[in-house]
Structure formats: C-alpha cells, structure tokens
Amino acid sequence: QVQLQQPGSVLVRPGASVKLSCKASGYTFTSSWMHWAKQRPGQGLEWIGEIHPNSGNTNYNEKFKGKATLTVDTSSSTAYVDLSSLTSEDSAVYYCARYGLLGLDYWGQGTTLTVSS
C-alpha cells in the first residue's frame, strides 16, 4: 500500500536551514507529483509547492519562493523540502502528499519543525 514516511520532529536554531524528508513506498515514485504543505498550530494548510520526481520540474507558491526548495532522490524514492533562514514563523507541521488521479490522495504523518534557540 502507498506510504509516505516522514520524521516525527526536528528542532533547529533560528537562522539555520533544514532539509525535511518524505520516503515513498508502495507505488512508482517517478509517476506522481509530490506536494508539500505547511500547517501552523491551530491554522489551516498552506500549499508550498510540487515536484515531479521524473523530470524534477517544480512549481512553487509565490509566498514560499526563496524559503523552500523541493528536490527528490529517485534512487531512494525520497522527496525533500529544504527550508532556509529559519525563523519562528517557520515552526509548523510540514506534510508531503502524493498527487494521484483523485487529487492529494496519500499524505505523510507530517514533520513538526520547531525553530528555537
């Protein structure tokens, strides 16, 4: 079955960068766009962007350009989001989700990113 595995939590210092991972299994990784979304405590979801693992093509929400960079490693079926110059505003849960025929059909459990000194 389709699974997207994400680490549970990460703690980083303000000003640093972090690379969050999403390991896919149960389907052909290179056949589906992978999306990323951000959810701050008590708030709705924000779409960060998408990447196609086969081509490496990406599309970003303008709001996250300069903040987030999406990449993939097809050899390990893993997608990544790189977040730079971290501040407290970046503290959130970050989800990866597969875009299937029906929309965002499978989601990872999310990684809780805490930016704190």
Next chain:
Amino acid sequence: DVQMIQSPSSLSASLGDIVTMTCQASQGTSINLNWFQQKPGKAPKLLIYGASNLEDGVPSRFSGSRYGTDFTLTISSLEDEDMATYFCLQHSYLPLTFGAGTKLELK
C-alpha cells in the same frame, strides 16, 4: 489565487444530526475539489474527490455536492468518530489552495 472561503469555522452538533459545511471558490469556472478529514495529530484523510465522489472505504453517510462555485460536504447521521476538522482543497489552479477548516464538535 483562488480563495476557498469555508464556513462555518466551527460547528457543534449531536449524534445522529445532519451536518453541512461549505466552501466557496472566489473564482474559477472548473474547480476540482477534494474534501478531507483531519483528526488531531494525524494526517489529513481524503473523503471526497471531484467534488461529489466518495473515496473508497469512506462511509456512505458522507457526501459532497457542487452548485457553481459553491461546494458542500454533508454528513447524514453524525457519529462519534466523525469529530474532527474538515477542510476543502481546490487543485485545478496553481497555487493549490485550502479552505480554513471546519472544526466539528459534539454538543
């Protein structure tokens, strides 16, 4: 960007009630819409695709409908396990945009 205006933000209902929530798209003539259920600390779960189609394994008490740019999620007979936050997603236009969510609680 297409804004998805979701209402109400919270809803209190009793077991067995019929519950409805809506998402209104700010623009767009052909919105493709998903509805999701999210419980605290858990990943969103797809309930509805194509505005009105039930995902496999989702109980038939859930249904979705569309009227123009207005989308409705209905739970026909509320059960305890339905207490959660529900949100919509339009995935026709970039950037994808989510509704702010409806938190469903037991009265």
